Amino acid sequence: MKHDWLFTALFVWLLCLVEERYRLLVLFVAVVLLWRRQGRYAILSLFLLICFCVRIRPAQIPSPPEVVSLRIHEIRSSYAIAYWENGKVLLYGAQEYGVDDVVNGKVTCTPIQSNRNFHLFDFSAYSGKRGLYYGCELTEVSSVKQGNSPRAWLWQKVHKSDEKERDWLKQTLFSLHQEQEVDQLLLASGMHISFILQGIAALLALYISSRKAKGICVLLSAFFLYFSGGKDSFLRIFLFRLSAWGVPHVSTKDQLALSLIALLWIRPYLADELVFVLPFILRLVNCFCLIKVPRIWMSYLVLAPLQWHYFHRLDVLEILLFPLFRILYGMNFLLAMLWVLMPCMWNFDMAQGILSFCTWLRQISLPLYYQASWLFFIIWLGIVLAYVGDGKRKYLKWLGVLALWTQAAPYLRPYAEVMMLDVGQGDCFLITLPFHQGNILIDAAGSDYRDLGSDIILPILKAQGIQRLDLVILTHADQDHSGSLSQLKEHVDIERIVESPQEDIWFGPFRFQFLAQDQIFHDRNEDSVVTYVELYGVSFLFMGDAGKLRESAILQEYPNLRADVLKVGHHGSNSATSLAFVQQVNPALALISCAANGRYHHPHEETLTTLTNAGVSILDTPHVGAVSIKITNIFCIYETATHEFGIIRTR
Numbered sequence: 001m002k003h004d005w006l007f008t009a010l011f012v013w014l015l016c017l018v019e020e021r022y023r024l025l026v027l028f029v030a031v032v033l034l035w036r037r038q039g040r041y042a043i044l045s046l047f048l049l050i051c052f053c054v055r056i057r058p059a060q061i062p063s064p065p066e067v068v069s070l071r072i073h074e075i076r077s078s079y080a081i082a083y084w085e086n087g088k089v090l091l092y093g094a095q096e097y098g099v100d101d102v103v104n105g106k107v108t109c110t111p112i113q114s115n116r117n118f119h120l121f122d123f124s125a126y127s128g129k130r131g132l133y134y135g136c137e138l139t140e141v142s143s144v145k146q147g148n149s150p151r152a153w154l155w156q157k158v159h160k161s162d163e164k165e166r167d168w169l170k171q172t173l174f175s176l177h178q179e180q181e182v183d184q185l186l187l188a189s190g191m192h193i194s195f196i197l198q199g200i201a202a203l204l205a206l207y208i209s210s211r212k213a214k215g216i217c218v219l220l221s222a223f224f225l226y227f228s229g230g231k232d233s234f235l236r237i238f239l240f241r242l243s244a245w246g247v248p249h250v251s252t253k254d255q256l257a258l259s260l261i262a263l264l265w266i267r268p269y270l271a272d273e274l275v276f277v278l279p280f281i282l283r284l285v286n287c288f289c290l291i292k293v294p295r296i297w298m299s300y301l302v303l304a305p306l307q308w309h310y311f312h313r314l315d316v317l318e319i320l321l322f323p324l325f326r327i328l329y330g331m332n333f334l335l336a337m338l339w340v341l342m343p344c345m346w347n348f349d350m351a352q353g354i355l356s357f358c359t360w361l362r363q364i365s366l367p368l369y370y371q372a373s374w375l376f377f378i379i380w381l382g383i384v385l386a387y388v389g390d391g392k393r394k395y396l397k398w399l400g401v402l403a404l405w406t407q408a409a410p411y412l413r414p415y416a417e418v419m420m421l422d423v424g425q426g427d428c429f430l431i432t433l434p435f436h437q438g439n440i441l442i443d444a445a446g447s448d449y450r451d452l453g454s455d456i457i458l459p460i461l462k463a464q465g466i467q468r469l470d471l472v473i474l475t476h477a478d479q480d481h482s483g484s485l486s487q488l489k490e491h492v493d494i495e496r497i498v499e500s501p502q503e504d505i506w507f508g509p510f511r512f513q514f515l516a517q518d519q520i521f522h523d524r525n526e527d528s529v530v531t532y533v534e535l536y537g538v539s540f541l542f543m544g545d546a547g548k549l550r551e552s553a554i555l556q557e558y559p560n561l562r563a564d565v566l567k568v569g570h571h572g573s574n575s576a577t578s579l580a581f582v583q584q585v586n587p588a589l590a591l592i593s594c595a596a597n598g599r600y601h602h603p604h605e606e607t608l609t610t611l612t613n614a615g616v617s618i619l620d621t622p623h624v625g626a627v628s629i630k631i632t633n634i635f636c637i638y639e640t641a642t643h644e645f646g647i648i649r650t651r
Contacts, residue, residue, distance in 0.1 A: 002078060006040050006287075008045040009257035015052050016264050016271035017374075019643075048261070055491070056268040061087040063109050063134050070136075072101045072147070074229045075155070075174065081132065085589060090127065090135040099155040100147025106140040109263050113596050115422040116625025116641040117456060119312055119371060121461035129269035151227055152360040154340065165339070171479050172336040172351075173227075189278045190233030192329035194459070197221060197241065199330075214245045232267060232275045239263050240279070253287045256280075274310050278302070285384060291391035296323055298388065301399070305380040308372035310405060312463035316366040325361075369465035370406035399524055410465050411436045416510075416535040418565070418629045421445075421460060422621040422641065423452050425571065425595035425602070426480035429542065430460065431533070434632075438507035441532060442542050446483010453484035458491055468493040475528040477546025501529055510535060515561075519553040526550045532563070535631045538650055541585060543569035543576065551581040561585055564636075565629065565651045568592045568611075571618065572603020582614045589617045589648050591637070594623035617646070 011030045015023055030049055034042040035589035064070075069084040072094060080094035097103060112135050114123040127133070133291065146152070158169045197217045204213035218241050225234040243259040244252075260280060262271065270276040281302050295536060300319055307314040318325075331353050339347040380402055387395035396596070414434055421428040426445025433439070445452050461467075472494055474482045488494065498505070512533055515530040528544030541550075541563035547570055554561065564586035569576030571594035588610050594602035603620055619627050625641030629648065636648040 003144075003256035004041060004045070004254075005261075006253040007037060007257075008048065009033065009260040011049055011625055012052055012261055012264055013271055015049060016056055016268045019332060020057070026403040027053070031079060033366075038149075052265070052268070055265060055416060061131060061133055061497070062135040064089055064136060065108060066108075067104075067106050068103060069104045070099050070107075072099060072103065073345070075099060077134070082108050082136075088132060090132055092135060092137050094138070097144065097161060098147055098152055100149045100152040102145040103138065103141060104143045104145070105138050106142075107136040108139055109134040109136040110597075111135075115424060115456060117422050117460060118419070118626050118628060118641055120456065120459055122187055122625075122641070123394065145356065147520070151229065154227055157340065161343070166349060168348060168355075169336055169339065172333055173340075182184070182196065188274050190237050192229075192326050192333055193224060193233065193237055194219075194279065195326050195330040196334060197237070211245070211248065214241070216521075218242055232270055232273070235266065236270070237262055238277060240283070256283050256287060273308070285381075285388055288385050289388040291388060293391075298384075299323070300389075301384045302381075304403070305372055305377045308370045309374070309377050312369060312371050313467075314368045314370070315367065316404075317364050318362070321361060328358055344464065368407060369462060370409065371463055371465075372406070376402070411488065413438045415630045415632045418535070418540060418631070419460075420567075420591050420593055420621065420627040422626045423447075423456055423593065424621075425598045425600065426452065426483075426595050427544070427567075427571075428452075428457060428473070428484075429567065429593075430464070430466075431535075432464065432466070433507055433510055433535075437510070439464075439466050439468065440471040440473065441469050441471045441488075443475055443544070444472065444484040444488055445481060446479045446485075448479065451487075453487035457484050457488065461492060466492070467494070470507065471498065472496070473498045473512075473529060473531055473542075475530075475542070475546075478545065481544065485536060498529065516550065516554045516557050519550065519557075519617070521549055523549075525575075528569075530554065532561075536633050536636075538565065538631045538636045538648065539563045540567070541587075542564045542567040544574075545570040547573075548578045551578055551584045555581060555584055559584075563587050564648060565589045565591065566616075568603070570602075571600070572607045573600070574604040574606040577607045577610055579610050582610055582616065586614075587616050588650065591627060592618065592620035594621060 003480045011026065011034070014026050018026060020170060031042075031046060034045050035067070038045060042507070056325060057565065062649045064084050064087075068084050070081050070084050070089070070091060072082050072091070073088070074081040075094065075098075078092070080091040080097065082091040082094070089109065092129075094103075112124050112133060113126050116122050116124070129167065147155075154173075158166060158173065161169065197220060200220065201213045201217045204216060218238070221234065221238040221241050222473045225238045226233075228234045239259045239262050240256075243255045243262070247255060247258065263276065264588065282299060285298050299322065303319050303322060304314055309387055332354050334352075335351040380399065383395050383398050383402070386392075387399075412435070413432075416434050417432045419430045419432075421430065423445040426447065427443040428445045429442040431440040431442070444457060461469075469492055472485070472488070474497065476482070477499070485497075496505075498514075501514040504514070505512045510533065515532055521527055525545035526547050526549050528546040530544060530546055530550065531542040535541050539562060541561075542549065543566070551569070561584065563585045563586060566585055566589070568590050572592040592603045596599075608618065619638070619640060621640075624629075624644055627640050628639055629636065636650070638646050638648060
């Protein structure tokens with residue numbers, strides 16, 4: 001029967017995408033549909049799906065012992081990936097070692113933790129899917145055995161080159177830096193390597209048979225896979241080419257299905273990552289294309305929703321220039337490979353010219369912001385497949401409607417949203433009012449150790465499509481509450497900044513009220529600006545770093561004060577959140593923004609006990625990451641960055 005493997009492969013992909021609790025439902029649907037489509041052959045497909053369910057269950061990996069032998073497998077810009085007897089770890093401070101070096105010594109290991117925010121890259125989740133749960137530092141090295149493999153030879157050759165050449169080669173051959181979005185589209189997905197192999201295959205086909213040319217490209221992709229250390233993009237390229245060469249008599253759909261099944265069996269975590277999704281969707285669309293559509297045009301149709309989904313930003317000019325970037329980055333990779341074989345300055349100079357030209361092109365920008373969900377992507381893809389299937393222009397009109405929707409969505413959003421960002425030891429709350437009536441930021445956390453403005457706050461604003469803040473409220477001048485303000489001013493238009501209590505501020509029917517304005521304690525924490533706002537009948541109280549003295553003053557001035565959601569003062573310190581204050585305010589939910597395993601050990605146990613005894617639900621950033629609360633006249637629900645959901649019942 002034709003194309004049955006592709007149908008099975010799509011269910012394999014779905015199994016790898018969904019959470020474990022939904023996999024039985026996927027299997028049930030697969031049983032019904034596969035049996036109707038494949039008959040008795042469905043038994044083999046169902047057996048394969050059951051095997052995948054067992055394969056993708058998370059494994060428990062122990063922490064390395066204090067004394068351990070580590071083999072350096074891969075070196076990144078700020079850490080290395082090292083293997084030990086029972087697994088692998090992130091190894092910090094390993095820049096002096098090379099690929100395949102074996103290091104024996106004492107290590108101190110801690111679980112990998114990172115800030116978890118909506119719309120942003122979660123490093124701890126990314127590492128966990130790859131079996132990396134611990135970060136280690138070498139405290140004492142007893143011996144080092146230098147690697148003697150071909151990969152080690154390549155690293156040593158690159159490492160001994162001049163500084164400028166070394167940086168270029170490490171970025172090109174070992175992907176040490178992938179900062180620009182177009183770089184991620186190309187370098188992470190390996191599309192530039194695919195372009196090189198396509199060119200080599202076409203050139204070889206002029207002199208030898210097409211099958212032999214494809215076989216040589218399979219060997220070249222295996223060569224690239226080995227020297228890259230088994231990078232995901234190179235594995236995907238190798239398997240896609242191996243299936244096309246190894247089973248030439250089956251349809252292209254079944255070739256795609258077999259490569260998909262093999263790739264997800266080896267690395268199931270790739271199911272929702274760009275390195276797999278972009279090339280797979282492009283091939284899937286090509287397989288179902290029954291009309292004459294230029295491949296460039298099809299790539300545009302696929303790239304648009306993927307940029308919105310993965311980066312929350314579609315740059316029209318970057319999309320149009322994508323084929324050119326693919327050629328230029330492919331040429332850069334070829335020059336790096338030629339340098340390995342024949343080191344000379346013209347390789348380096350030509351590559352620098354290409355990279356400089358790419359940098360200049362990237363300065364031209366026409367961005368369109370939107371948070372595209374998987375549902376949006378699936379609808380878009382379905383319309384694209386319908387279009388390439390029969391070529392009717394009405395499908396292009398529907399794609400145009402979807403594109404217009406992405407820009408109109410913020411003005412049509414009927415709910416208000418309060419988001420607690422995970423900024424570690426600091427505060428930052430983003431409030432977006434319904435129908436684009438206003439964007440308000442309460443505090444802009446900064447840090448002495450990292451750039452929170454560039455790493456977290458600005459990317460979230462861009463992901464929300466926010467280029468203008470109507471109001472910024474700074475509760476007080478501490479670094480962990482106001483440190484990113486200067487950077488925000490450079491990149492975002494700010495209408496008004498409040499740094500001390502003043503008259504109430506209105507946005508349509510929504511009032512931002514500043515409590516106990518006349519109380520002065522000559523203490524920065526106690527003098528924090530305390531903000532009260534009611535959104536569709538749900539009340540929020542933001543305490544900044546105010547402590548028990550300020551709480552007492554507020555209770556005296558506002559004896560009937562209630563709040564459904566309380567932003568707990570001073571990051572959950574025992575210097576705030578008195579029992580009398582909690583009993584009076586009577587919140588249903590308490591939000592605590594603080595660092596995991598921070599030096600201040602927030603939140604304190606005393607505060608947690610006070611809130612728990614009062615029957616208050618608690619959400620803190622160390623455990624759940626960022627929190628988004630959506631409010632309408634009908635409901636008030638919250639969602640956390642760790643995918644917890646709940647309903648807030650007003651009291």
